[in-house]
Amino acid sequence: MPTRPMPTRRFLLASAVPALTSAPALANPVDGFRGFLNSVRAEASRAGIRPATLDSAFAGVAPNQKVLDRDQHQPEFTLTWARYRGLVITQKRIIAGRQAVAANRMLFQRVEQRYGVNAAPIAGIWGLESSFGTGTGDFRVVEALATLAWQGRRASFFRGELMAALKILDHGDVAPNGMTGSYAGAMGQPQFMPTSYLRYAVDFEGNGRRDIWTSRPDVLASIANYLAQSGWRPGQSWGQAVSVPPGLDAPGRDARRPLAEWARAGVRPVGGRWVATSDTPAGLIAPDGPGGEVFAVFGNFTAIRRYNPSDFYAIAVGLIGDQVLT
Structure with a gap:
């Protein structure tokens, strides 16, 4: 909201x-x-x-x-990222999102042509905010x-x-x-x-x-x-899950370095490939701290956070959008 x-x-x-x-x-x-x-x-x-x-x-x-x-x-419930993720990124929501995107594919294309924002982050926000319009x-x-x-x-x-x-x-x-x-x-x-x-x-x-x-x-x-x-950059991703070598800290979204520099430090994309170029500035976020998931986040992550200033929320938007578009 x-x-x-x-x-x-x-x-x-x-x-x-x-x-x-x-x-x-x-x-x-x-x-x-x-x-x-x-x-x-x-x-x-x-x-x-x-x-x-x-x-x-x-x-x-x-x-x-x-x-x-x-x-x-x-x-109020203080949640870990793992618990939050389990609550908001459900198989039911992903299936509903894929159906919603498929039913509105031409509309998403028209919106992207006008505003330069692809379907993934739009679907992620739409899904988190109202379960694709079913709970307003x-x-x-x-x-x-x-x-x-x-x-x-x-x-x-x-x-x-x-x-x-x-x-x-x-x-x-x-x-x-x-x-x-x-x-x-x-x-x-x-x-x-x-x-x-x-x-x-x-x-x-x-x-x-x-x-x-x-x-x-x-x-x-x-x-x-x-x-x-809010500064969305067309054709670029919000971020992606990564693995890090033991002892490497995730300094946060604002401590940005080129992906090539993170790669030299042993950071690797989960899934086998980077979704951004080697010179893309990226921060590393470990939402549950050492030992939990780690994400490399790019400039578009900031745009999502202007919609809602929660790292949990912005990561969830990105993940839901990526999954419903696959």
Whole structure:
């Protein structure tokens, strides 16, 4: 989920696991929330958002206790890379990804021609964020964001996202009842936060709306546009698994050397061949530390991390994309 809070070595399973405890019950929610919404309406009006948009956006909106429960009591599990990999890179997901890519092969080709991003990283993100569009969240985004902007831990952040959501509605890209997502406001199949949507979502279908909920062309092109604007380099890989000789440390993604230099130090590609040229700058990452898997990562790894700043996430995107395209 771009710009939304992302796990690094922790994988937050709040969307899949019920809260272990309940957040405190809302005190006098109706009056306080109504006053909050009035202040948001005033701010939105000053920003030029039409009254009719605000009426429809806030119709039936109320404080959502489930949202606060998720926000305040997220069950957190500190995972190793091996455990994380086992949870997110499953055979079921790979099979579903191959089917999704096969069913949309021409669309992926058109997207690559436009944005210079091939199918693999797009499919990897699409698969991780929403299981190829099958799990996008069913919270009403305006209600979730309004609740978090009112009483959440990061009220200022979520108020900004709420204002962005209102701008999206005012533009007519989606109706309020169609603007659904996660408890934290991440929307549609790419799970864009509203501010990310405003920056990166595109109308690839050409119907005047940027529909990341139901339009597959808009979904895939929006992910590609995000990566392209994050520095994706056409024709290059994100990285690959490698073996290292005993005693050689993996100094991390930012300690880059040409692949030829790593090769002289005894680093070898798993699978028998390098996927980049010998002069390609590469960092070495050992996500579980010495004795675990090691990956050589290239410049496009950084582009994936701009979508989500977790090494675990970026490696998983790369591996899922590589596997569904084989």
